[in-house]
Amino acid sequence: MSWMGKVAVSAVASAVIVSGAAALTSAYAQEVKGPKVTWKFNVWGKKRAFTADVEAWSKYLAAKTGGNFKLKIYYGDQLGGKKQNLDNIKAGVFEASKVCWAYHAGKNQSMTVLNLPFLPMKSFEIQRKASEAIHKHPIAAGEVAKKWNVMAFSTSNLPQYEFLGRGRAPEKLENYKGMTVRALGGIAAAMRKLGASIATMTATEVLQRAQEKGALLAPTIGRQQGEMLGPLIEREFDVLDAQGMLPPIPDVLVEAQEEYEIEYVSPLSRAMRAEEGVGILRTLEMVQPIAAVDPGVMDNFNTDEITRILAETNGAPQRILRGDDEVAAMRDQRNQAESVQAGLSAAPQAADAALKVAQIADMGQLAPPQ
Numbered sequence: 001m002s003w004m005g006k007v008a009v010s011a012v013a014s015a016v017i018v019s020g021a022a023a024l025t026s027a028y029a030q031e032v033k034g035p036k037v038t039w040k041f042n043v044w045g046k047k048r049a050f051t052a053d054v055e056a057w058s059k060y061l062a063a064k065t066g067g068n069f070k071l072k073i074y075y076g077d078q079l080g081g082k083k084q085n086l087d088n089i090k091a092g093v094f095e096a097s098k099v100c101w102a103y104h105a106g107k108n109q110s111m112t113v114l115n116l117p118f119l120p121m122k123s124f125e126i127q128r129k130a131s132e133a134i135h136k137h138p139i140a141a142g143e144v145a146k147k148w149n150v151m152a153f154s155t156s157n158l159p160q161y162e163f164l165g166r167g168r169a170p171e172k173l174e175n176y177k178g179m180t181v182r183a184l185g186g187i188a189a190a191m192r193k194l195g196a197s198i199a200t201m202t203a204t205e206v207l208q209r210a211q212e213k214g215a216l217l218a219p220t221i222g223r224q225q226g227e228m229l230g231p232l233i234e235r236e237f238d239v240l241d242a243q244g245m246l247p248p249i250p251d252v253l254v255e256a257q258e259e260y261e262i263e264y265v266s267p268l269s270r271a272m273r274a275e276e277g278v279g280i281l282r283t284l285e286m287v288q289p290i291a292a293v294d295p296g297v298m299d300n301f302n303t304d305e306i307t308r309i310l311a312e313t314n315g316a317p318q319r320i321l322r323g324d325d326e327v328a329a330m331r332d333q334r335n336q337a338e339s340v341q342a343g344l345s346a347a348p349q350a351a352d353a354a355l356k357v358a359q360i361a362d363m364g365q366l367a368p369p370q
Helices: 020-025 049-064 082-091 111-115 124-136 138-148 185-193 203-242 251-255 267-272 274-293 295-300 303-313 324-366
Strands: 002-005 037-042 069-074 096-099
Touching: 049 069, 082 096, 082 138, 111 124, 111 138, 124 138, 274 295, 274 303
Parallel strands: 037 069, 037 096
Antiparallel strands: 002 096
């Protein structure tokens, strides 16, 4: 993992990459006077331990330059996707970002040597030194400088990406045969080739993790919503209404005497509601054996409502779900098509029966009187 940017400023404890041309004209961060400069730093994900080094760097630059050098951090890929960071830096969209070389495998082959499997990294210290040596090597540094006009500034080692396990560590490829490995994507495919059994998290397990987080956050977040956010939102609505800045009130709200309820849909709120999704999935899993004996037991479940609750709990956008009227129309059309198909399937049998009846009637008319 590396940082990318257009200007080298000063070495900090993490890994960063910056552009060579600008580095020639920029002074290292010192206690000096200079023009006011603002850098945009793009990073994926929310504020977390992964971004702590960037935040520390931002404070360091501001302190050493008397506030003249500002590093503005944009979380959540606001300025572009993580796989386009190199392209966007070169295009001038922003000045710096973190870069994971594995996301740019075809663009910087020399840097991706660190992503080769089974490297003999016996300790974190060895990994750190090897990573720094690769980033400083003339071939690797020259490649990114020539292609993207950037330079590696420091490295962010992520040891949690390594395999962890119990018992004796596998030392040969054949040692993975028969092992159970939890992995996804390309790593999972590679482990299958080696004969390992892949264990991935089920949807229930994912919701259970969210449920655990929600249970821990519920007391604090619930109080903030009830005592602070709720009153603030209601006040803002009242101010906007008094200024005539709100659109006409919907009829349904007028019928409800303009009473409304605030619903929070943030990731934290969804985590607090994850228990609903876990309960649904657990119930369906427990009912499946019964349904195999008596399919009618599934009539107890409103599958449409289950789908909507799970979509809401998982943060799926509402636009992917069809409205009730559209679903009803599609089902009516499907039922009509099935009725027509059933009629067409029965037509040959009905025609054959009619033919036989007609033949019998003809035989009765032609038979001589007794």
